[in-house]
Amino acid sequence: MNAPVSPKKLIKGGLHDWEVVxxxxxxxxxxxxxxxxxxxxTAFGGEPNDHVSLVDAAMxxxxxxxxxxxxxxxxxxxxxxxxxxxxRSVFDRKNxxxxxxxxxxxxxxxxxxxxxxxxxxxxxxxxxxxxVGIERLHLEQDAGKSLHxxxxxxxxxxxxxxxxxxxxxxxxxxxxxxxxxxxxxTKLRTILRYLGTCDGDMEKGNLRADVNVSVRRxxxxxxxxxEIKNVNSIRFIGQAIETExxxxxxxxxxxGRIEQExxxxxxxxxxxxxxxxxxxxxDYRYFPDPDLLPLEFDQAYVxxxxxxxxxxxxxxxxxxxxxxxxxxYDAGVLVAERASADYFEAVAKGRDGKAAAxxxxxxxxxxxxxxxxxxxxxxxxxxxxxxxxxxxxxxVISGKIAKDLFEIVWSEGGDPRxxxxxxxxxxxxxxGAIEAAVDAIIAQNPDKVAQAREKPTLLGWFVGxxxxxxxxxxxPAAVNALLKAKLGxx
Amino acid sequence: MSxxxxxxxxxxxxxxxxxxxxxxxxxxxxxxxxxxxxxQLGAVDVADVEPxxxxxxxxxxxxxxxxxxxxxxxxVVANAPETEDHYFLVxxxxx
Numbered sequence: 001m002n003a004p005v006s007p008k009k010l011i012k013g014g015l016h017d018w019e020v021v022x023x024x025x026x027x028x029x030x031x032x033x034x035x036x037x038x039x040x041x042t043a044f045g046g047e048p049n050d051h052v053s054l055v056d057a058a059m060x061x062x063x064x065x066x067x068x069x070x071x072x073x074x075x076x077x078x079x080x081x082x083x084x085x086x087x088r089s090v091f092d093r094k095n096x097x098x099x100x101x102x103x104x105x106x107x108x109x110x111x112x113x114x115x116x117x118x119x120x121x122x123x124x125x126x127x128x129x130x131x132v133g134i135e136r137l138h139l140e141q142d143a144g145k146s147l148h149x150x151x152x153x154x155x156x157x158x159x160x161x162x163x164x165x166x167x168x169x170x171x172x173x174x175x176x177x178x179x180x181x182x183x184x185x186t187k188l189r190t191i192l193r194y195l196g197t198c199d200g201d202m203e204k205g206n207l208r209a210d211v212n213v214s215v216r217r218x219x220x221x222x223x224x225x226x227e228i229k230n231v232n233s234i235r236f237i238g239q240a241i242e243t244e245x246x247x248x249x250x251x252x253x254x255x256g257r258i259e260q261e262x263x264x265x266x267x268x269x270x271x272x273x274x275x276x277x278x279x280x281x282x283d284y285r286y287f288p289d290p291d292l293l294p295l296e297f298d299q300a301y302v303x304x305x306x307x308x309x310x311x312x313x314x315x316x317x318x319x320x321x322x323x324x325x326x327x328x329y330d331a332g333v334l335v336a337e338r339a340s341a342d343y344f345e346a347v348a349k350g351r352d353g354k355a356a357a358x359x360x361x362x363x364x365x366x367x368x369x370x371x372x373x374x375x376x377x378x379x380x381x382x383x384x385x386x387x388x389x390x391x392x393x394x395x396v397i398s399g400k401i402a403k404d405l406f407e408i409v410w411s412e413g414g415d416p417r418x419x420x421x422x423x424x425x426x427x428x429x430x431x432g433a434i435e436a437a438v439d440a441i442i443a444q445n446p447d448k449v450a451q452a453r454e455k456p457t458l459l460g461w462f463v464g465x466x467x468x469x470x471x472x473x474x475x476p477a478a479v480n481a482l483l484k485a486k487l488g489x490x
Numbered sequence: 491m492s493x494x495x496x497x498x499x500x501x502x503x504x505x506x507x508x509x510x511x512x513x514x515x516x517x518x519x520x521x522x523x524x525x526x527x528x529x530q531l532g533a534v535d536v537a538d539v540e541p542x543x544x545x546x547x548x549x550x551x552x553x554x555x556x557x558x559x560x561x562x563x564x565x566v567v568a569n570a571p572e573t574e575d576h577y578f579l580v581x582x583x584x585x
Contacts, residue, residue, distance in 0.1 A: 032555050033555050033556065033557055034553075034555055034556060034557050034558070034559075038559055039553070039556065039557055039558030039559035039560075040557070040559045040560040041557045041560050047563060047576065048563060048575055048576040048577045049563040049566045049567055049576045049577070049578075050560060050561060050563045050576070051560045052560060052562070052563065052566045053559035053560060053562075054559075054562075054565070054566070055559075057566045065551060065552070065553045066550060066551075066552050066553065067552070067553055067555050068552035068553065068554060068555065069554075069555030070555070071552065095504070097506050098583070099578070099580040099583055146580075146583060146584075147577070148582065148583070148584040150577075151579075151582075152582075153581070153582050154572075154579045154580065154581065154582055155579070155580050155581070155582050155583045155584065156574070156577040156578070156579060157577060157578040157579075157580060158577055158578075159566070159578075283500075283504055285504065288544075292550060293544050293546060293548065293549065293550035294544055294550065295550055296549055296550065
């Protein structure tokens with residue numbers, strides 16, 4: 001707990017340096033067709049109360065029956081977090097009153113969750129890696145949704161989300177900066193998306209975070225924490241932590257005390273504020289749900305699910321580095337989304353991995369970002385990008401022409417090889433043709449030729465002129481060599 | 491173990507049950523009688539006994555992940571005192 005912290009992660013207060021300590025509870029909506037305990041659909045949206053069964057509406061006499069796929073998804077996620085899978089877990093009732101919780105309790109798991117301790121390896125932008133401990137993962141029901149802006153004195157309640165399965169993934173307080181916290185959520189989201197157990201769509205609220213923040217002087221025991229509820233974007237998670245840490249530091253440096261409480265982050269105002277008054281201190285009175293038997297399965301069931309897991313980002317990244325000779329950074333960029341990694345592999349197959357990675361990351365991703373497109377929407381297929389890489393490798397086109405070719409394939413489509421032939425984009429490697437162009441330029445510019453003997457950097461100008469004269473198709477290495485010889489530049 | 495008047499009020503509040511002042515003392519007596527009855531269990535040594543969460547010697551049944559319900563918004567809100575466009579309407583709950 002008291003491992004020395006890197007000084008650059010400390011926050012400077014008015015009087016001291018402070019260390020911020022962060023733990024997170026991530027609520028991830030389980031990918032399933034129907035709800036955790038009812039056969040109503042989980043699809044986002046829908047007409048009000050249209051995705052609701054009488055179980056979700058908590059009508060008297062209704063009984064919950066667990067969805068086998070939600071259990072499997074939780075186990076898969078636990079395996080992906082290298083966590084202990086508990087062969088026996090128990091569902092409890094967490095009691096509280098709110099209009100969008102018709103049961104008056106949430107079915108959750110308290111003492112005996114389905115998944116125990118695990119860990120997530122998180123890469124930081126500076127190349128450092130940290131291991132974040134996972135304390136537990138449990139299954140629980142989502143609540144409904146209340147709309148407060150439809151009427152001055154009424155709230156409108158829609159139970160479509162009520163009863164949808166959530167995984168609550170609780171981290172240890174192992175994070176020491178807003179940057180680490182953002183990197184952790186990003187990595188966790190990537191793992192969930194690889195596993196196919198949660199789509200990670202934060203805009204739809206399918207992944208949201210409760211962030212526990214406290215501050216302390218380095219080496220001191222943990223400070224009192226505040227919980228910032230329901231932060232729904234990775235950027236806001238970072239902002240909320242920075243804001244809350246500074247609020248706590250200001251109080252402590254003024255000689256005050258931190259009250260343990262639940263707070264809300266307001267991105268518009270850039271502040272956190274207290275959510276509930278103190279007398280409403282929660283007492284959930286957990287007890288085992290008498291409507292549900294303990295959840296039990298055997299190791300063979302877990303092993304079967306483990307066999308069906310896809311290659312996960314860490315393993316894929318290591319493989320990209322060793323099999324394709326990529327840098328750890330490039331491999332990390334490529335594995336961030338499974339679809340990007342698959343695309344890269346399709347391009348790299350049977351080709352130079354580094355060249356493929358350069359084209360995918362620099363040209364393709366650059367262009368996709370510019371247009372706001374996802375990898376699934378790319379107009380340039382992996383086969384076609386692969387053909388462009390081949391054409392460069394074979395010396396048919398230069399790297400510069402390849403960029404023009406990429407642009408044509410991007411906007412017009414078509415087979416790169418045919419385009420190169422049809423539009424005469426082949427690189428000129430025939431020295432005779434290049435020599436003719438070089439001779440012409442030298443003959444037309446006697447003054448520059450004289451200058452070049454004094455000032456060899458003028459070579460660049462000659463190279464430019466030759467490339468222009470050949471429509472960019474001359475092999476740049478051949479042009480350079482010829483010019484140097486003819487101009488007498490070493 | 492016993493409860494005081496303040497705890498009785500607190501429990502009632504958590505359960506959202508309206509308890510008037512003159513009901514607190516009788517309720518306190520009743521609750522303490524129940525607690526005293528339950529306390530007899532304290533005489534049994536259960537140090538090595540796993541807490542029992544179920545009395546049924548069977549595994550929990552699971553359902554397949556198929557959509558078998560929904561599309562009955564009218565029925566869902568049928569008993570609600572106030573509705574609009576199939577929403578439940580409740581007194582405003584935002585702070």
